[in-house]
Amino acid sequence: MTNTYLPYDVLIETASGEQTTLEEHKGKVILVVNVASKCGFTPQYDDLQELQRTYGDRGLQVLGFPCNQFKGQEPGSNEEIQEFCRTSYGVEFPVFAKIDVNGDDRHPLYDQLVQAQDAAAEAGDVAWNFEKFLVAADGTVTHRFRSKTKPTDEVVVAAIEQLLPR
Template identity: 60%
Template structure:
């Protein structure tokens, strides 16, 4: 058990404002490390659909831009925001560009990467678009690897299981 609750870890929004998961998400959160120039970037569309379909039931999708995987998120905050909103219609919150692995790993990902995936593997984020489902209250419920589409049956079922009926 850690001294800092996952929901209380200090975060910074893409536009530079301090926040926490508790402030961003009243209920469950799907935290995803994202990138604008990745083969998996079209997942933004399905992430936005999840945000729209389940937002009223308490899900907040949170995108975390990361440039650690072959430099696939090279832009600055304004460029990232413009790309996400104009190309994919993203309305869900985006955080400041963040390291998810290595010595500069953000404390949020230090905690998230303790969760194991379906094969029982925890540890480093493998690539862009790795997804962590956080239940209301801050417990990491599920971890989905990058190639698992946001609208895959196992993701949708996990989201529905943590949301109020």
């Protein structure tokens, strides 16, 4: 398997419409997740927030990227998404502006991420909402977890703990 790296310098849009990059997160362990508000997996927001609360002080950063490409399950505006995340799930980690994770308009961040393989050695397009990409502090994408794997599943937690400083 060839190494896939997180492109820290690619432009991303914050929920408030400002351009930024992931440079401020360089050196952290990052969990990148494409999220949606009206999906059967939406309750994973609770688990993502639990991971952020549990491991944030040790260097984990959860990053959410809303996407409306899967049966229109993220129809809201960026402001509505932020409100939903805060009030429904107490989300404190960054949730950025909506992006495409597949297709001709795929965001450059995901151009890199989709090259990473999952446990079955499959790479390629994101299959559904709440697919998770774990990135080591050096920027290497080390794990890809499909939607059905909860963020607090023991395999995800073990992978995170392995990458974090003791």
